[in-house]
Amino acid sequence: MQRRHGKPIHIKPAPAGLGQDVTGLWLEKAERSWIFHAAGESELLRRHVILHEYGHILLMHGGCELTLGNAFAHIGGSRRIKTLLGRSSTWTAQEIAAENAATRLAARLTQQVDPLLEAF
Template identity: 35%
Template sequence: MLKKYARLHQRCQSVLDQLSVPHPFTIDALCQELSAQRRRPLHLHPLPQQVARNSICGMWLATETDDHIFFEQRTSRVHQEHILLHEIGHMLFDHCGTDLGRGEVSQALLPDLSPQLVQRLLGRASYTNRQEQEAEMLASLLRIRASPTAARTPHSVLGRLEAALGTRAADER
């Protein structure tokens, strides 16, 4: 079990290491960064009540040109942010969609969008499969990386070793 967790952590860390996390951190700043990195707009939407009633609290919908993340609005701000980070995890891993009644759900989310344009639709429901575990771990690691103290903490092995030995240059402290 420990090896499985370590491999999961390593996969998530390698994805996170490719991401520039804005400091100071905000969800909006992260979404702007992701949009620029992916060269496609990223839109955030509250989940319509008819979708939220189906035990779904977050969803990533990708079209050919845009990304859309839907989140439960009837929860705390901290929980909303975690839902958004979880869906961003799916996006960064480029996880494959699952069939959640694709036409019905996408029509409830974006009624003007043709179901044929939906490339990926991922809904957050359980954490038993690999994709959900990766998205959840990446969300947690992203939150840790975004913390104010993380801006001063080196992320590379060499940087952490230099910090531990006290050999980091003064301008890096």
């Protein structure tokens, strides 16, 4: 994914105050991106949230569709943020497309056959 995106992607638990409705967030700068996921969620939801944010990256979504309260108030325009998108309960066209991409990515990943098992 990093090669396709053209820069490093760091995956981290979200800072406190992200918001109850927000389970994931993609934050992009010129030199790197971060994917934040809600801390304390199940491993399955964490993986899906990451795939959802990968969907935004693959679909080259841009702009901010999310109001985050004060979670990222300190980063503002002076920090050269290129993209800020979050996964929440509000379903926009971009969110639906990213969710579809996440589902397809998950299906593709689970269909990979272990080469050792394939030998039998």
